[in-house]
Amino acid sequence: MSAREKLNDDLILGKHTFRTINDKVNNVVLNQNSHTIPWAVCFMVGFMLLQLMGLVILWLLYRGIGIWGVNNPSMWGWDIINFVWWIGIGHAGTLISAILLLLKQSWRNSINRFAEAMTLFAVACAGLFPLLHTGRPYMAYWMFPYPNVLAMTPNFRSPLLWDVFAISTYATVSAVFWFLGLIPDLASLRDKSKNPIFKGIFGALAMGWRGAASHWQRYESAYIMLAGLSTPLVLSVHSIVSFDFAVANLPGWHVTLFPPYFVAGAVYAGFAMVLTLAIPVRAWYNMKDFITMRHIDWMAKVMLATGLIVFYGYLCEGFFSWYSGNVFEIDMMRFRMFGPYGWAYWMLILCNGIVPQFLWFPKIRTNLVALFIICQFVSLGMWLERFVIITVSLTRDFLPSSWGYFTPTIYDIGMFVGTVGQFTFLMFGFLRVLPMINNFEMKELLYRMTGRGHHHGHTAHALEPDLAGHTAGDGEEH
Amino acid sequence: MSQPIYAIVAEFGDPDDLLVAAEKVYAEGYRKVEAYSPFPVHGVAEALGNDCSKTRWTCFLSGVAGGLGGYQLAPDDTRSV
Amino acid sequence: MAQIFHPRANILAKFSLILLATGPLLLLLIGTGVSRASYNTKVGMVADQPVPFSHEHHVSELGIDCRYCHSNVENSAHATVPPTETCMSCHSQIWTNSPLLEPVRQSYKTNTPIKWAQVNKVPEFVYFNHSIHIKRGLNCNICHGSVQQMQLASKGKAFFMVWCLNCHRNPEKFVNDPDKVFSIYEKGLKGTDHEYADLLPEERDILNSGEHTRTPEELAKGEAWVKKFGIKKKQLADCWICHR
Known part of the structure; x- marks a missing residue:
């Protein structure tokens, strides 16, 4: 990939027609030769790490969660850190698909599909951790208020239970939203596929989509309503995750600032992950016409804005612990900065406070290599943020007699690396079997870019014959 | 040569042509008409006299049912098995 | 296409x-x-026993008190299944040649206990003490169904936690005069002149099925017993009461 590309105002570059867009997007799925060696490498590495995670989980179920580094006083360790980290990453997908849709941001069209997939796969990784953290994952259904013979209902006053509902709702709505958006594209794949088996699979999944005007009308109505449902989720899910800490009466956790700054952090980490995936993938599959430098530039700007909110959060935490005059709060901040985990705090400030400031420069925002590296810093920084919050507060609470030090074991590392593998495996598997770019939305975008789609009224307008390149219809689907 | 005509199919090279045609066909009094397109062309469904009030009602009623169902989750110590 | x-x-x-x-x-x-379902709870399911012992015969027809065999029910956690000696206290004299009782005689001769199949069982993570429940006036049938009518022993009630809590949250619905726990079986004795005579409606229900919903008057009496026993209702349903 070339490091520098020209910033362009158009959201679709090159001379594209409906047919070329259709062919390009579907080709990735239908032409098995379109996958390159990088794809195979990523997929296989992901698969191997996934197998490693399987072994770790087997051993964990056999021996119990004592094989992790979690122990008194640090009962939450990498498991909860990783959970919050993954859940946060998912948020960019929902923001792109729901909020940007409601705000009519056309630049969401080429990135929403794989951002939503990223959401789903990140939630799948996140969900594993609390499930295994319970120690008895086969009893997980106890967390739901099913009609049982125990006279027990879950404790609705506990933020941990709110988490259960937040995450399960989030996973459900994201999956439905993603699938609904896929239906028209699955129908296109059904029509273009030559292989009868694939035709059958895509056909069954497309559920009889014919692209009729009545289909589109219902589709859009349902899609906008799902976007309405997803929008509060973007804000609520990570707010509730932050309540896991904020409701607890522990210095460093008991902070009203947590919900907004967790949400901003989630979007921040999420966009870093979207960019981490988008930058290589658009080069490998030659999607630079659809995921343009303009998209990348805007995503970097969102990252900068949310990063500033997060950094402001860190400053506020410091200020308020001093301003509170509370000895425990002040000591907590001192321990964070100069205690045994001081290295993590200053790394965090570097990753989330200093490094994103480079995004102020347009030259860096359009330099893909620099941007990719910054994204890695952001991901690391967001992981460290949860590490600092969880471990420092737990190992330095009110009584010096219950202080301790948290050390992860190889099983902690194995689980984390394993979920990274699972994420990679699922993501690259998805690239191969489903269209990574929203096919019909790109065609609609092209239609609107020609300046004619804005008229929603019933007035007929004169045809402009000179719209060369944009007028060719997608013959087979009419 | 007097085969009955079951239906007429027309292909349009441009979404706007489709919109114009849909309006004309509806104005002529045809009701069993459907338009197909690879992406949503706004206004065609309305031009053909469709509305999606069913979707809206289904969603609204499902939402009400879900909301009421949610209240059933509230803990109740006195309920029996 | x-x-x-x-x-x-x-x-x-x-x-x-x-x-x-x-x-x-x-x-x-x-x-x-x-x-x-009883498929899961085993309520009413007869277990395979080495000897077809009939509670109906021994209690309702012969009038043997529960405590004759389950001798520790009043003062220990376990009601206890009787040792072979208890059986032989009668069966060394009567039915001495009955082939059905051969396992009992064998057990007595070889000094090895009979392996009865357990019918009622609380899980191991539950601490349950029979004596306190008897001392608070809970009749056997309330938990075990009408055992005195069982030809072959089977589980009378499903031991669901919600069922335990039904009483532990509202003890006034069940606590009673501890002196009357065993006397109602006498009144229900078959073939006697006081068969089912002078039984209170509540006692009749408990004898027949173990199920009774108290009237307001009975509840008021229950409240009085709760007060007399000094039962702390608030802590009776705490986790640690049973899960120690």
């Missing part, structure tokens, strides 16, 4: 959609049903 699916596939598609909406609900219904 040929059609991929036959028109018949439409019904399949509709069925899948309906199943998707109702499937979770159906699963929940099946799950709740199965967990409460």
Whole structure:
């Protein structure tokens, strides 16, 4: 990939027609030769790490969660850190698909599909951790208020239970939203596929989509309503995750600032992950016409804005612990900065406070290599943020007699690396079997870019014959 | 040569042509008409006299049912098995 | 281009959609049903015993007190299954040649206990003490069903936690005069002149099924017993009361 590309105002570059867009997007799925060696490498590495995670989980179920580094006083360790980290990453997908849709941001069209997939796969990784953290994952259904013979209902006053509902709702709505958006594209794949088996699979999944005007009308109505449902989720899910800490009466956790700054952090980490995936993938599959430098530039700007909110959060935490005059709060901040985990705090400030400031420069925002590296810093920084919050507060609470030090074991590392593998495996598997770019939305975008789609009224307008390149219809689907 | 005509199919090279045609066909009094397109062309469904009030009602009623169902989750110590 | 699916596939598609909406609900219904069915709870299921012992014969016809065999029920956690010696206290004299009683005689001769199959069992994570429940006036039948009518022993009630809590949250619905726990069996003795005579409605219900819903007057009496026993209602349903 070339490091520098020209910033362009158009959201679709090159001379594209409906047919070329259709062919390009579907080709990735239908032409098995379109996958390159990088794809195979990523997929296989992901698969191997996934197998490693399987072994770790087997051993964990056999021996119990004592094989992790979690122990008194640090009962939450990498498991909860990783959970919050993954859940946060998912948020960019929902923001792109729901909020940007409601705000009519056309630049969401080429990135929403794989951002939503990223959401789903990140939630799948996140969900594993609390499930295994319970120690008895086969009893997980106890967390739901099913009609049982125990006279027990879950404790609705506990933020941990709110988490259960937040995450399960989030996973459900994201999956439905993603699938609904896929239906028209699955129908296109059904029509273009030559292989009868694939035709059958895509056909069954497309559920009889014919692209009729009545289909589109219902589709859009349902899609906008799902976007309405997803929008509060973007804000609520990570707010509730932050309540896991904020409701607890522990210095460093008991902070009203947590919900907004967790949400901003989630979007921040999420966009870093979207960019981490988008930058290589658009080069490998030659999607630079659809995921343009303009998209990348805007995503970097969102990252900068949310990063500033997060950094402001860190400053506020410091200020308020001093301003509170509370000895425990002040000591907590001192321990964070100069205690045994001081290295993590200053790394965090570097990753989330200093490094994103480079995004102020347009030259860096359009330099893909620099941007990719910054994204890695952001991901690391967001992981460290949860590490600092969880471990420092737990190992330095009110009584010096219950202080301790948290050390992860190889099983902690194995689980984390394993979920990274699972994420990679699922993501690259998805690239191969489903269209990574929203096919019909790109065609609609092209239609609107020609300046004619804005008229929603019933007035007929004169045809402009000179719209060369944009007028060719997608013959087979009419 | 007097085969009955079951239906007429027309292909349009441009979404706007489709919109114009849909309006004309509806104005002529045809009701069993459907338009197909690879992406949503706004206004065609309305031009053909469709509305999606069913979707809206289904969603609204499902939402009400879900909301009421949610209240059933509230803990109740006195309920029996 | 040929059609991929036959028109018949439409019904399949509709069925899948309906199943998707109702499937979770159906699963929940099946799950709740199965967990409460006697298939799972073993209520009314007769276990395979080495000797076909009849509670009906020994209690309702012969009038033997529960405590003659379950001798520790009043003062220990366990009601205790009687040792062979208890059986032989009579059966060394009567039915001495009955082939049905051969395992009992064998057990006595070889000094090895009879291996009865346990019918009523609380899980090991539950601390349960028989004596306190008897001392608070709870009749055997309230938990075990009308054992005195069982030809072969079977579980009378499902030991669900919600069922335990039904009393532990509202003890006034069940606590009673501890002196009357065993006397009601006498009144229900078969073939006697006071068979089912002078039994209170509550006692009659308990004798027949173990099920009785108290009237307001009976509840008021229950409240009085709760007060007299000094039962702290608030802590009676705490986790640690049973899960120690």
